[in-house]
Amino acid sequence: MTAPVAAPPAPTRTRVSAWAGNPWAGFLFRRLGRLLVSLAVLVTLAFGMIHLIPGDPVRAALGVTAPPDLVDARREALGLNDPLGTQFVNYVRALFSGDLGVSMTSGVPVSDTIGQRLPATASLAIVAFVVVMLAAIPLGLAMAVLTRGGRRRGAELGFTSTSAVVAAIPEFLLAVGLVFVFGVSLGWLPVAGRGGGSSYVLPVLALSLGPALLMARIVRVEALAVMDEDFVRTARAKRLPPLRVYVRHVFPNALTSTLTIGGLLLSGMIVGTVLVENVFAWPGMGMTIVSSILAKDYPVVQGIVLVYGAAVLLVNLVVDVLLAVADPRSTIREG
């Protein structure tokens, strides 16, 4: 091996083969293709939802006492009397121009309602996600360091059982508990509505506590597995300070599963806002979708389901791309 290993001569490639030979291009192509298929299925389901409802949705929305000509006029306005194929084409065409239809109860364009409600939901989900990441990663690493090599069995048992129990409590029940303790009993924090920073505390806490503990458990287990690896022994043999060993050598190698779980948690949290918003009267899409389902205002429901679904698909895409960046060897090739 003393002979220098010559780099393979760079072949002169044509445009096409260069493109096809690039693993990144191939990966992104496959991944975007999957996103498009998923989006197509999502749009089809959102469109099909109103047709899958047994009976006449317009009659159901307007009530049994509504005059038949009003029902018919509304059906005509919604295009429900057209053939199904025509309806679908019109729906997709309208979707591309940003038209999600008009609310059956208020007559306001659905896109306006979503535009007005989306920021509240998005800010809640994003703040909660940041809190989860900031809390769970240091906590998980710290617990891994403390309990490495079977040390502190008591602390390990306490952490795993507490986190298992708390993570199993759904966010809306945590929310009710938080409202009781910090709103009703202590009176420290507002329990309803969206205002200044203090109004975020309880909803964010309710939304992030369970996922944070779940995440911390995963980080701990992954970090413990990495700590047994040979290269961590090498890092210790280099006499690096422990903090450097954990932050530079252990954590980056536990990142893959952290990212995967992080993505799952984020999509869960986006939808989890529905329940939390309803506990805290948070003026977001979650409040709107529930009231719209109850009022049988189907165009609004369709639009919001689309937004939630698209958000989840987008999160999955971002996570997959990040995974590919973090570990180019495995992810890209598998696609």
Add this chain to the structure above:
Amino acid sequence: MGREQWRAALRNPVGAVAAGLLVLLAILAIVAPILWGDAAEETDPAALSQGSTSEHPLGTDALGRDILLRVLVATRYSLGLALLATAICVTAGVVLGVLPAVLGRRAGRLVTAAVNLAVAFPGLLLALFFAVIFGVGARGAVLAIALAGAPSFARLVQTNVAAVAGRDYVAAARVAGVGRFRLIARHLLPNIGEPLVVNATVMAGTALLSFAGLSFLGLGVQPPAYDWGRLLGEGLDRIYINPAAALAPGVAVVVAGLAFTLLGESIAQVVGVRAVRRRRAPETEPAMTAAAAEPDGDAVLAADDLRVAFPARDGGWTHPVDGVSLTVRRGETVGIVGESGSGKSLTALAVAQLAPDAAHVTAGRLEVAGVAPLGRTGAEVRDLLGTRVAMVFQDPMTSFNPSMRVGRQLAEVTRVHERQGKRAALARAVDRLRTVRVPAPERRAHQYPHEFSGGMRQRAMIAMGLMSTPELIIADEPTTALDVTVQRQVLRLLKDVQAETGAAVVLISHDIAVVAQLCERVVVMYAGRVVEELPVGRLGAAAHPYTRALLASVPDLATDRDRPLATIAGRPPDPADRPEGCAFAPRCDFADDACRVRPGLSAVAPDQRAACWHPRSRPLDLTLDAVTGGQA
């Protein structure tokens, strides 16, 4: 799911509590509506929206109905709906999961793809979607929750079916002409029952919680019927007046949900139950080695009666390294040889203060590069040994951090210990890579370990040891993972490095031929003890039967290839039950009653010591040179 496992799950305290709670809930679900069903419906106009009173311990709702009774009575409806949803979910999941195995390849793939797509969406979103289609109400909510949970259950079934479907008995059944449906019912499902039961239990908990969520949102149970979720939603509106109205149903949901979830998890975890025991530090026996090495002012490594203990299963300690004494002089090259499990690597790690966390290291005396590390804090050891002792590990594939560029991993040493800047440290890393003859070091420094070949990685590992000026280099099987030609280059490199820097080298290897190539002195270890030490030149006059057996097992060009390779009969003893006396005696041709007493190291010739009651003196016919190609 064997009966044994159920029993084991119930012996586990968590499992027992969860099972007890479920029994209690079941009794309540049966009895409560019979006993208090009517009382819970009774309105009391004199006590509307009250807090806790002696008559109504948890207060009353807006119509003056007793909260406590309503929570108790709601048990039946809440549990019943959750179990119904679970049953539908499991059925749908099993059907979806088995379909790919029944349908043709194309249709099967389509089902799998649909399941995979659905799993990507959170359950609540699916539940909301189905709630719209099936309509608001208990029936709609049951179907919504069941169908929302079905995809992930189907995925589970698919994975398990795929795992079982490849096994021999399934193939045999197929060959025997068993029909598809019979195959599934008789051969596939019964064999994946265990994970399905566990997950169905957990699923019941999830369904209960989800149902409470939908009812709380007003999409589930509709008045006048009520379940816990409904009560919670009604109670939340008046939480300032009567917190119990919201908290009681909430607590009920949490307790019931946890009972299902924890029972499922404790069944799943039953196998991994561990006993927790406290231990005292191991007792150190007095040193057996009578002739301990003389304190030597010129020694870069001096260990006396070094012991490494690990906690044993029975609560005691085992000693994989049991009283090793070792001296390495400045600039000397010493080889430690032994079979795997002889404690040679652990000795090196213990000397370098890198033994695993669970190990307990003691020594009569331990001095490394002029430092006595035992009893010092980790920070002191790092500071004192950081630049003086370098380690070269066995498997270069796993010993580099895969997520960090090689140059940075090398430069890290200089940055931490000499507080050099990024650029200066990297420049030195490139220089050291050049020293170990890594081609194009500037480019290589920016690559990741997986882009290096095995030999190059091992040389980079040596370069990492050279980032500072070590007095002692400990190389643990540095050539084992490499092929023979690369092996020789790495050995030559180690020799050059040693000649240039004047560092002492401890080379650990199972291969006495490799050691003979590089070292001046050889230390032979067996079962955690040193059995012989001798200069390389005297290998032909090795006195210990074990050393002689090791030498005899090295094949060379003159070895008669028609005869089986010489091996050492038997296996080295487990450190946990090492025989009394000489540990090699059970495998030794010359053992007799004298060997029941443990022999100490004693001189058999100048510079040669052996721990044996019957040292051999007949010279061996050695052709090590033929194997190693002479001194590299």
